Amino acid sequence: MGLKKCILILTILFGFQSNTYAYESIAYLFAGNTTTYIKNVERTGANIKTVCPDYFEINSDGTLKNTIKVDPLFVQTMHAKNIKVTPYLSNNWDRTLGRAAVANRTKFVTQLAKKVIDLQCDGVNIDIQNLTEIDRDNFTDFMRLLRAALPSSKIISVCVAPNPWGSKTGWQGSYDYAALGSLSDQVFIMAYDEHYSGGAAGAVASLPFVEKSVAFALKHIPPSKIILGIPFYGRYWKQGSQTGGYGITVADVERLVSTYKAKTWYDESAQCARATLTISNTDNAIIWGSNKLSAGVYDIWYENETSIEKKLSLVSKYGLLGAGSWALGQEPDHFWKNYSVWLIGKPFIDIEDNWAQSFILEIYEKKIISGLPGNRFDPNGNLTRAQAAVMLVKMLELENQSIAGIKPFSDTVGHWGEKYITIAKKYGIFQGYGDNLFYPNKKITREEFSVICDKVLFNPDTVDFSQKIYSDVSHENNIWSNKSIIVLSMNNILSGYPDGTFRPKNTITRAETVRVISAMLDYPGGFTISPTNVQSPTPVEPR
Numbered sequence: 045m046g047l048k049k050c051i052l053i054l055t056i057l058f059g060f061q062s063n064t065y066a067y068e069s070i071a072y073l074f075a076g077n078t079t080t081y082i083k084n085v086e087r088t089g090a091n092i093k094t095v096c097p098d099y100f101e102i103n104s105d106g107t108l109k110n111t112i113k114v115d116p117l118f119v120q121t122m123h124a125k126n127i128k129v130t131p132y133l134s135n136n137w138d139r140t141l142g143r144a145a146v147a148n149r150t151k152f153v154t155q156l157a158k159k160v161i162d163l164q165c166d167g168v169n170i171d172i173q174n175l176t177e178i179d180r181d182n183f184t185d186f187m188r189l190l191r192a193a194l195p196s197s198k199i200i201s202v203c204v205a206p207n208p209w210g211s212k213t214g215w216q217g218s219y220d221y222a223a224l225g226s227l228s229d230q231v232f233i234m235a236y237d238e239h240y241s242g243g244a245a246g247a248v249a250s251l252p253f254v255e256k257s258v259a260f261a262l263k264h265i266p267p268s269k270i271i272l273g274i275p276f277y278g279r280y281w282k283q284g285s286q287t288g289g290y291g292i293t294v295a296d297v298e299r300l301v302s303t304y305k306a307k308t309w310y311d312e313s314a315q316c317a318r319a320t321l322t323i324s325n326t327d328n329a330i331i332w333g334s335n336k337l338s339a340g341v342y343d344i345w346y347e348n349e350t351s352i353e354k355k356l357s358l359v360s361k362y363g364l365l366g367a368g369s370w371a372l373g374q375e376p377d378h379f380w381k382n383y384s385v386w387l388i389g390k391p392f393i394d395i396e397d398n399w400a401q402s403f404i405l406e407i408y409e410k411k412i413i414s415g416l417p418g419n420r421f422d423p424n425g426n427l428t429r430a431q432a433a434v435m436l437v438k439m440l441e442l443e444n445q446s447i448a449g450i451k452p453f454s455d456t457v458g459h460w461g462e463k464y465i466t467i468a469k470k471y472g473i474f475q476g477y478g479d480n481l482f483y484p485n486k487k488i489t490r491e492e493f494s495v496i497c498d499k500v501l502f503n504p505d506t507v508d509f510s511q512k513i514y515s516d517v518s519h520e521n522n523i524w525s526n527k528s529i530i531v532l533s534m535n536n537i538l539s540g541y542p543d544g545t546f547r548p549k550n551t552i553t554r555a556e557t558v559r560v561i562s563a564m565l566d567y568p569g570g571f572t573i574s575p576t577n578v579q580s581p582t583p584v585e586p587r
Contacts, residue, residue, distance in 0.1 A: 067359055067387050067409075068230070068366025070201075070271060072132065074098040075333075076373065078118045084373040085127065090402040091383045095122060095372070096169045096201075099131035100156065102141040106148030108155040119163055130199050131160070132169035142172045146179060149186040157193035167199025169232065177217030184220050187227045201230035201271070206238075208256030225265035232368055233261055235355075236275040239345070241289040245281040247345045249274065251315035251354050258358055267363045274355045274367060276374040278317075278346025282338075293374035296331040297346045304329060310350060317348040332374070352379060353386040360389030392421040400555035403562045412438040412561060423555035430461040430484035432496065432557070433468040439561055440500065440573055442467050453482035471573050473500060490556075491517075491525040491548035494538055497560060498528035502569045503535070514546040522548060537563040 071092050073081045081097060097118065101109040119129045133156065135142035145152045160168045170190070175183060191200055204219040211217060225231050238253040239246035247253070254272070261270055278297055281288030297319060301308055305322040321342040323329045329337040359367050367387055369375070382396045384405050391408055392415055395401050400423055407413050412435055415421050437443055447466045453476050456462045465482060468474040473496065476482045488496075509527045510519050519526045529546060532538040538560050540546040552560075564571075 068093055068271060069384070069387060070094045070096060070232070070366065070368030071372040072096045072368070072370045073372050077113065078115045080373065081118060082121055085122070085125070087377055088372070088380045088383075091380050092127060094128040094130055094166070096130050096132040098134065100133040100159070100168070102133070102135050102145045104141065104144065106144035106152060108152055108159065110159065114163070116163055119165055128166040128199070130167040130169045130201055131163075131165055132171045134171045135173065137174045139174045142175050143179060145172065146175070146182045146186050149182070149189055153186065153189040153193050157190065160194065160198060165198075167194070167201065167229070169201040169203065171203040173203070173205070174215055175218035176215065177213050179218050180220050183218060184223045184227070187224060191227050199230065200228045201232055202228045203232045203234055203273075206233055206235045206253070206257035207260050208253055210260055221261060221264035225269055229269065230271050230365060231261070231265050231269050232271040232273050233257055234273045234370070236273060236370070239279060239289060241279070241291070242287055243289050245288065245343055245345065247311070247314040247316045248277065248279055248347070249316070249355065250313075251351070254355055255358060258362055258364070262362060268365055270364045272355065272359055272364055272367045274352060274369055275347060276369050276371060276379075278344055280342045280344045283341040283343065291332075292344065292346070293332045294347050294379075295374060295376045297344055298376050300329055300331070310348070314345075315354050316351045317346050319344040319346070349379065353390075356383070356386040357389060359387055391415060391419065393419045395421050395423055398423045398555060400559055403558045404555070407558045407561050410565075413558065421554065423553065425554050426487040426551040427493070427554055427557045428484065429474070429482065429486050429488055430456075430459065430465060431554070432488055432493065433474055434461050434464040435557065435561055436473055436496070436500065437464045437467050439564065440571060442471060442573070445470070451480070454480045456482050456484055459484055473573070487551040489548060490538070490546065490550050490552045491522060491529060493552045493557070493560070494528040494532050495525050497537065497564060498531050500571050500573050501531065501535075501564065501567060502572050503531055514540050514544060516545045517548055532560075535563070535567060537567065
């Protein structure tokens with residue numbers, strides 16, 4: 045396969061994703077296998093950073109039970125995708141099993157730690173539920189022993205019941221929030237099942253319930269350790285039945301209400317979606333687990349994009365570590381289109397559904413970009429020289445470098461980017477024009493930006509730069525930029541288009557720029573310029 049063809053296949057229209065957001069994003073995996081788990085993870089795009097598969101349970105004698113799901117191949121596959129794996133331990137709501145493991149904690153923890161290490165997992169999640177206040181101290185000691193048994197590099201995460209009422213008894217009372225927060229890296233608040241199977245009809249996780257649960261946790265646990273759990277399921281109650289509250293996936297709800305007679309609306313008080321669904325005797329209303337709804341009228345409380353966005357906004361509002369979902373595969377695909385935007389707190393109003401959304405969020409989280417007035421990013425807008433200087437200086441972590449003795453360009457004095465442009469001048473990233481001018485608002489072309497980026501990348505000249513990889517770029521016609529275009533293309537930093545062109549004279553967009561910055565940050569060769577490695581490469585001013 046030729047170099048040109050290889051580059052185009054790999055990088056057409058920057059078709060890569062990033063999952064390096066500052067906020068943690070976790071998803072639980074259960075009731076499937078390696079194949080379905082991988083498929084479900086791939087459906088999320090770049091939105092998941094950690095997965096928790098259902099690998100560990102408890103034998104009746106209080107020893108570790110490995111489920112049939114355990115698969116080193118899955119762990120390796122996730123690591124290849126830069127996704128962490130922290131399998132979860134569950135007692136499946138069985139109090140007897142939970143107590144057996146806690147009573148046998150010294151042996152159990154030794155077994156669990158060995159398995160986590162042998163599988164090369166990144167840590168483990170403890171999801172032991174339905175204990176009571178009499179088990180609190182023993183469960184805390186279980187977590188203490190686990191912390192001691194695992195290397196500090198392994199993540200220890202613990203699930204806790206939501207406790208908006210501050211209860212000290214029952215299930216809520218089994219968790220010593222403060223102690224668990226001290227012993228664990230992450231505390232996952234299961235902020236759902238406000239209404240439950242066998243109980244009265246209502247929201248699984250109303251926004252007031254969720255926010256009060258977070259508020260209570262913040263009294264005892266640092267926000268930097270709190271993971272907000274959100275449900276990808278709802279519950280239904282059949283009108284006229286004595287009991288109800290059975291679980292139903294959001295994906296199933298959306299399918300059913302679009303197929304059968306239904307009325308849907310949004311409950312402003314609970315901040316969740318609701319539906320009334322009518323099933324006839326002839327309807328084949330199959331849901332998760334191959335269950336079939338019988339004829340009747342059903343009241344359903346569930347989540348939609350609006351309610352998920354509202355819950356995720358609490359992460360940025362309270363500075364939490366991140367969010368997690370129960371459970372992957374229960375949600376409709378469209379939840380993932382803007383999930384990371386919601387998780388970060390919707391910093392820009394104009395990037396939803398944009399091809400570069402994941403890169404924009406990544407670079408925003410790294411504080412390399414801050415956007416434009418009105419919470420805009422303007423992804424399709426053209427990059428200016430001032431904007432380029434600011435991004436590159438921040439990317440290289442040079443923003444705190446002294447500019448004493450460096451004369452600024454005369455047309456940047458008082459400009460919003462003066463400091464960054466002067467630093468770029470100091471390090472030879474940019475060279476001005478005649479009469480000490482910089483033209484900060486001038487747009488930059490794709491070939492100009494290629495040359496600028498090439499100057500700060502460390503790469504030995506071991507490539508045949510006489511080769512022609514784009515139909516509109518050649519050594520003869522682009523003598524000053526040909527080398528840089530080839531270097532960036534070969535390193536999957538800035539590549540061409542499906543028609544085999546590079547379009548060097550086109551102005552580079554802001555969306556394309558953040559994709560380039562993201563790729564440069566991942567570039568294994570490093571940079572020729574850094575705060576501790578001061579070099580001043582020969583300036584090559586863009587034409």
